[in-house]
Amino acid sequence: MTQTLPATGSTRRAPGRQPPPRSRDRRARTRRWWLLAALLATLASLAAAGVGPADLVKPSGGGLVGEFFAAAINPRIDAEFLRLTATAAVTTLSYAVLGTALSLVIGLVGGILGAEIWWTCRTRRRARSNTAWLVARAVLVVPRGIHEVVWGLFFLVVFGIDPMVAVLAIGIPFGAVTAKVFSEILDETSRGPFCAMIAAGAPRRSAVIYGLLPPALSDLLSYGFYRFECAIRSATILGLVGAGGLGFQLALSFQSLRYDEIWTLLYALILLSAGADFWSSRVRARRAGATRSVRGHDRVLLASVLAAVALIPVSMWWVGLEAAVLWSDRTWQLAVDLLAQLWPPTTGVSGFGELVELSAVTLAMSVLAIVVAFGGGVLLAFPAANMSRMGRRGTGSRASRAGRVATLVLSRGVLIVLRAIPPPVWALLFLFVLYPGILPGALALGVYTMGVLGRLMAEAAENLDGRPLRALRAQGASEPQVFCYGVIPSACAKFVAYGLYRWEVTIRETVVVGVVGAGGLGLLLDQQLATFDYGATVATLLAMIVLTLVVDVISALVRRSLR
16 A cells, blocks of 8 residues: 555656665665664663563463453354444444544645645745745644544543544544645645646646646545545544444443453454455555556446445434534533643643653653564565565465465454454453553554554555566576565565554554553553643643654654665
8 A cells, every 4th residue: 555655765766877876875874773773772662661670471361361362252142232233333434434534624635735746836935835835734743643532532521422522533633644645645746737737827726626636636535545444443442432332332341341242342343344444455456457457437436435425424314413513602612611721731740750751661662562563564464465466476286376365365364353453452451461561552552553564564565566576587586586585675665664654653552552551651641631630631742742753753764764
């Protein structure tokens, strides 16, 4: 799914033109330094987690984990609970549809305003246009840096128990993320038609509609369907904090340790995620031309768009969403009161020192999580990739081909399960066997992110140029040699870029596992919100945003060294 990081590794260079040897040597040294920094950061994070000297494992936790997984073969399947599960699943799906719709509206507007092409083709005053572009990008940093769970808790104060809470909590941060990706997609699109229309005196709106959006439309649509899959997981997580749906039912079953109910709900969530994954993958495959037999209008893509649009009013009816709550006097009064309590920020009873310490804990948790996720994602990506799309023919006996198909299906199934189960559920499982701290939170985020990264890496491997691989085979290279000297070098840069992208996301996800007691800024944030210490909450969120910016800058520097 290369459109997720449209600006990664896409520096335009004339065919056949290579950087000078001195530049290549400098980049090689830079990459070695980054590799050393990553190794040191991992070792420091392991030390912070207490791996080695500390007693991390609960001796009695193995029995609880065994009971939990034993219930997987005996879920609760009576008619009453199945009806409850189906209703919760439709509620989660409805929140995902509405949140995605709002995020796409925000993303499209923010993406256009945040695209460099929008400003550079408008005026000859380069300095002023650069400033406006930076301001537009900076505005999106705050909503992008705050996790949807935090947005949900804030909106819960303003709206009470209302469907608008989940819709806004998904739509606002997702909209900021979508705006960033959309702006990068638009910047990578050919700017000739747009700038030509601007130079000819066409209105900016017309130039965007007819000159900028058409060549980028397929990328924008495919990423929108990907965000829908992510919204299902976020809607589930919001349910864990009281927004309803599958997540809410999971929270109730966990509180009473009804493992049979938990597995029924998890199976429903896995099926929902698998369906969304199939739909979004189908759309992206059609966009990429992998299964398209004719040019022109694509019926699958058109039907998908129409179905998605039709789901919006149905979802509004199902959850009982009413837009009038947005401008009611009570809502505005509660919003004003909340803003008055949020400012000015304070360090609270914990003090600035503990805020810095927990920021380091959160950073260490994210580093360990992405190391686990990256290693596991690489191991699962290649078995989950369709080798025929990497230039490999269906050679071998019927048994070997059947084995490859079984491996493909099993690997993809494992990845779906890993990313379908929300991080708080993974965290609670690891807290059965590990003492609270950095390690259970890091493992929970790592396992969940492994499912996401493995899928992204598998799609990146499938989209590799097959011509070099076929050339190696034509020269008599064996399949292991083609893999080592053709596939891995070609996929390495994209894999690292996806890992860096997910590291940025993992920083924000630490809030989720912190809420269930895994430590870091998330745990502090949960305590501050429980005591209504909103001034200290803002300080903690600012620390989270600073961490996000630091990781964003590091990621950009590393990606630049890979180009």
